[in-house]
Amino acid sequence: MPSDRGRNTRPGLRVLVVGFAGHQGKEYLPIVRESADIVGGVDPAPAASSLADEWGFPHYDVLSEAFEQVDFDAAVVTVPHSEHFPICVELLAHGRHVIKEKPFAVTEQEARQLIQLAGRADRSVFTLLQRNFHPVFRFARENLARIGEPYWFSYDYHFNLAHPTTGWRASREQAMGGVLLDMGYHLIDVLSGMFPAPEPPRVHSAFGHQYQEMRDRRLEDLVSLMCSYPSTRLAGSLRISRHNHEKIEHLCVLGAEGALNVAPGIATLHSIGGLPLERCTWEGPKIDVLRSMFAHHLGHLDDRQYRQDHFRCQLTAVRTIDGIYRDRLREQDRLAGRCA
Numbered sequence: 029m030p031s032d033r034g035r036n037t038r039p040g041l042r043v044l045v046v047g048f049a050g051h052q053g054k055e056y057l058p059i060v061r062e063s064a065d066i067v068g069g070v071d072p073a074p075a076a077s078s079l080a081d082e083w084g085f086p087h088y089d090v091l092s093e094a095f096e097q098v099d100f101d102a103a104v105v106t107v108p109h110s111e112h113f114p115i116c117v118e119l120l121a122h123g124r125h126v127i128k129e130k131p132f133a134v135t136e137q138e139a140r141q142l143i144q145l146a147g148r149a150d151r152s153v154f155t156l157l158q159r160n161f162h163p164v165f166r167f168a169r170e171n172l173a174r175i176g177e178p179y180w181f182s183y184d185y186h187f188n189l190a191h192p193t194t195g196w197r198a199s200r201e202q203a204m205g206g207v208l209l210d211m212g213y214h215l216i217d218v219l220s221g222m223f224p225a226p227e228p229p230r231v232h233s234a235f236g237h238q239y240q241e242m243r244d245r246r247l248e249d250l251v252s253l254m255c256s257y258p259s260t261r262l263a264g265s266l267r268i269s270r271h272n273h274e275k276i277e278h279l280c281v282l283g284a285e286g287a288l289n290v291a292p293g294i295a296t297l298h299s300i301g302g303l304p305l306e307r308c309t310w311e312g313p314k315i316d317v318l319r320s321m322f323a324h325h326l327g328h329l330d331d332r333q334y335r336q337d338h339f340r341c342q343l344t345a346v347r348t349i350d351g352i353y354r355d356r357l358r359e360q361d362r363l364a365g366r367c368a
C-alpha cells in the first residue's frame with residue numbers, strides 16, 4: 029500500500045467523530061483535525077460533552093441527533109465492537125463515507141452486507157490498520173519477493189497486562205470475541221496483505237484463558253493458530269495473548285532463498301543461514317504513522333478501485349476470523365453432544 033503523506037484531502041472535508049471520548053477516539057482527534065473539519069462528535073460517555081467543548085465542536089449523545097443537526101461527508105468511528113455494524117449501516121444509509129477502527133466486521137455476513145450497502149451508496153468504508161502504513165512493514169512487503177517462494181511464517185504478538193480484562197472487552201455481547209478478534213485482526217490483516225490468496229487459509233486453533241471469568245464468557249485470553257494455504261505451499265503459525273510475561277511483536281517469514289524478520293522498529297532481510305542482507309529501522313513517533321494512515325484514507329474516499337481492493341482484503345480477514353470462531357462453536361457443540 030503506497031504512502032501518501034501530504035496527499036491532498038478534499039478541501040473542507042466535514043467529519044463527524046463517533047466514539048471520540050474513548051481511548052482510540054481521543055488519540056485520533058488531533059490527527060483528524062489536521063486534515064479535515066471536525067463538525068461534530070457523538071459519544072454517550074459522561075466526559076464527552078466537556079471534551080467536545082474543549083475541542084470546539086458540538087456534542088451529540090446519539091447518531092440520529094447528529095443527522096438532524098449537522099451536515100458531514102465522512103465519519104470516523106471508534107466504538108466498542110458491538111456498535112460497529114449498526115453505526116456503519118446508519119452512516120451508509122445516509123450516504124456518508126466511513127473511516128473506522130478494526131474489525132471491518134465481526135461476521136462474514138455483516139462484512140458482505142456492508143460491502144453491498146457501500147456499493148449501493150457509492151461510499152467507502154475504510155478500516156484503520158496502522159501496520160499497513162508503518163515503514164518497517166512496508167519494507168517487509170516490498171522486499172518479500174527477495175526471499176523467494178515463502179513456505180513458512182511465525183507471528184507472535186503479546187501484551188503483558190497484569191490484570192484481568194475490563195470494560196467492554198470483558199463483555200461477550202460488546203466485545204464479540206477475545207484476543208483473536210481484538211489483537212489478532214491486525215495480524216490476520218498483515219498476513220492477508222503479504223500473502224494474498226483466493227481463499228482464507230485452513231486453520232487449526234487452540235484457545236487459552238488466564239482468567240476463569242473470561243473462560244466462562246468464551247472470550248479467549250490467548251490463541252494459537254496453525255494456518256495452511258491450499259493454493260500455495262505456504263503454512264505458518266500465530267500466537268496472540270494479553271497476559272504474557274513480556275510485551276512483544278515478531279514476524280518471521282522463511283522463503284526458498286532467504287528470510288524476513290519484522291519487529292517494532294526494525295525489519296531485516298536475511299540470506300539462508302541468517303546473514304543480514306538489508307535492514308530497515310524506524311524510530312519515528314507513532315503519530316507519524318497515524319497521520320500517514322489518515323491522509324491516505326481521507327485522500328481515497330472517492331477512489332472506487334482502492335475501495336474494492338480494501339473490501340477484498342478486509343473480507344478475507346473477517347472470513348478467516350469468523351471461520352475460526354464458527355469452528356470452535358461447532359467443536360464445543362460436538363463435545364457437548366448437541367451435534368449429530
Ligand SMILES: NC(=O)c1ccc[n+]([C@@H]2O[C@H](COP(=O)([O-])OP(=O)(O)OC[C@H]3O[C@@H](n4cnc5c(N)ncnc54)[C@H](O)[C@@H]3O)[C@@H](O)[C@H]2O)c1
Pocket residue numbers: 046047048049050051052053070071072073090091106107108109111129130131156157158195196210
Ligand atoms: N488500532 C489499535 O491499535 C486499537 C487500539 C485500541 C482500540 N482499537 C479499536 O478502537 C475501537 C474502540 O476501542 P477503545 O479502546 O477506544 O474503546 P473505549 O471504550 O476507550 O472507547 C469507546 C468509546 O465509544 C463510545 N461509544 C459506545 N457506544 C457508542 C455509540 N453507540 N455511539 C457513539 N459512541 C459510543 C464510548 O462511550 C467510548 O467513549 C475498537 O474497535 C477497538 O478494537 C484499536
